[in-house]
Amino acid sequence: MNSQEKTIQRFYEGFIARDAEGMAKCYHPEVVFSDPCSDGCPAAEATGMWRMLCARAQGLAITFSSVSASGDSAPRTGKQHTRSRRRAGVFTT
Numbered sequence: 691m692n693s694q695e696k697t698i699q700r701f702y703e704g705f706i707a708r709d710a711e712g713m714a715k716c717y718h719p720e721v722v723f724s725d726p727c728s729d730g731c732p733a734a735e736a737t738g739m740w741r742m743l744c745a746r747a748q749g750l751a752i753t754f755s756s757v758s759a760s761g762d763s764a765p766r767t768g769k770q771h772t773r774s775r776r777r778a779g780v781f782t783t
Contacts, residue, residue, distance in 0.1 A: 693758065700712065700715075700716055701713050702752065703755055706752045708745075710737070710741040710745070713740045713744070718733065748780065
């Protein structure tokens with residue numbers, strides 16, 4: 691496992707543990723985060739999003755697999771499952 695893959699693994703392990711500060715440490719200060727719900731979010735906003743999500747999310751289950759990375763990017767490897775009385779969803783990152 692290369693250093694980028696180890697960082698991805700630490701990020702998702704932090705997400706499972708709801709450790710937003712640990713997750714934030716995995717981000718480079720100049721990273722730009724994007725997924726189907728967020729397009730071009732700078733690191734400060736992305737880490738703020740993780741802090742809010744870890745603090746407030748209820749019924750959140752995180753899984754990850756197939757960690758791989760090369761160069762400057764990594765494929766999306768994780769899934770967040772949410773359940774509440776109002777809605778349920780699966781988000782892939």
